[in-house]
Amino acid sequence: MKITLLGTGSAAGVPVWGCDCPACVAAGLDKRRRRRVTCATVEGSRGRLLIDGGVPDLAERLAPRDISALLVTHFHIDHVLGLFALRWSKASPIPAFAPPDLEGCADLFKHPGPFEFRRPPAFERFEIAGLGVTPVPLTHSKPTFGYCIDDGRARLAYLTDTKGLPADTAKFVAGFKPDLLVLDCSYPPREAPPRNHNDLPLAAECIAQVRPQRTLLVHISHELEAWLMEHPAMPPNSGLASDGETIDL
Numbered sequence: 001m002k003i004t005l006l007g008t009g010s011a012a013g014v015p016v017w018g019c020d021c022p023a024c025v026a027a028g029l030d031k032r033r034r035r036r037v038t039c040a041t042v043e044g045s046r047g048r049l050l051i052d053g054g055v056p057d058l059a060e061r062l063a064p065r066d067i068s069a070l071l072v073t074h075f076h077i078d079h080v081l082g083l084f085a086l087r088w089s090k091a092s093p094i095p096a097f098a099p100p101d102l103e104g105c106a107d108l109f110k111h112p113g114p115f116e117f118r119r120p121p122a123f124e125r126f127e128i129a130g131l132g133v134t135p136v137p138l139t140h141s142k143p144t145f146g147y148c149i150d151d152g153r154a155r156l157a158y159l160t161d162t163k164g165l166p167a168d169t170a171k172f173v174a175g176f177k178p179d180l181l182v183l184d185c186s187y188p189p190r191e192a193p194p195r196n197h198n199d200l201p202l203a204a205e206c207i208a209q210v211r212p213q214r215t216l217l218v219h220i221s222h223e224l225e226a227w228l229m230e231h232p233a234m235p236p237n238s239g240l241a242s243d244g245e246t247i248d249l
């Protein structure tokens with residue numbers, strides 16, 4: 001299984017337009033430090049899954065034949081923006097799996113382009129592109145699924161956007177024994193707990209519950225990056241993901 005992180009940033013990305021904090025200045029000077037919105041592809045033996053489509057230039061990155069199916073975590077704009085540009089596509093239908101959110105985003109359900117939306121039940125594994133996929137509910141301001149993906153050998157848990165984990169999800173993902181956890185960590189430690197995303201202590205709590213081999217943090221804000229420049233402390237076996245990073249599991 002091969003994972004490619006197309007983007008690893010929060011909705012604002014890094015650098016934030018007009019911000020002169022140390023993280024944004026550094027990202028302005030060095031392209032490798034830039035972060036687009038969080039999305040990824042997962043390649044199995046028989047095809048490739050796209051997880052979210054928030055990056056605006058999806059059409060330039062992927063041809064229709066490159067995508068066997070789309071997994072949508074939720075319908076916030078930073079996770080679906082790129083899909084709007086594809087609605088005039090002439091591509092063959094592409095199955096799209098999404099959480100039970102009847103609203104979606106703007107008129108995406110009315111004009112879905114090539115995407116055929118389905119709402120799979122939580123905690124029920126299905127197979128697509130030679131990969132097993134199990135949706136797991138997360139804690140966010142819209143109905144949101146993380147996805148546990150396996151190829152019979154390696155196991156990936158992709159959990160964003162979320163604040164902590166619902167108890168049944170934490171239990172399921174711990175039992176799934178992921179080799180790699182890709183986890184929301186939007187903020188540095190906050191005095192008042194954040195409402196919709198993990199800060200670093202909440203991310204550490206999720207990691208302690210799930211006990212993955214390794215963790216990559218995504219949905220990273222400029223505030224977290226600037227804070228880490230001063231306080232380089234990370235939970236065990238974890239690191240910040242980078243845009244374009246690929247991981248072979």
Ligand SMILES: [Zn+2]
Pocket residue numbers: 015016019020021022023024025222223
């Ligand atoms: Zn900044």
Ligand SMILES: [Zn+2]
Pocket residue numbers: 074076140161
């Ligand atoms: Zn969100």
Ligand SMILES: [Zn+2]
Pocket residue numbers: 010011076078079161219
């Ligand atoms: Zn988001």
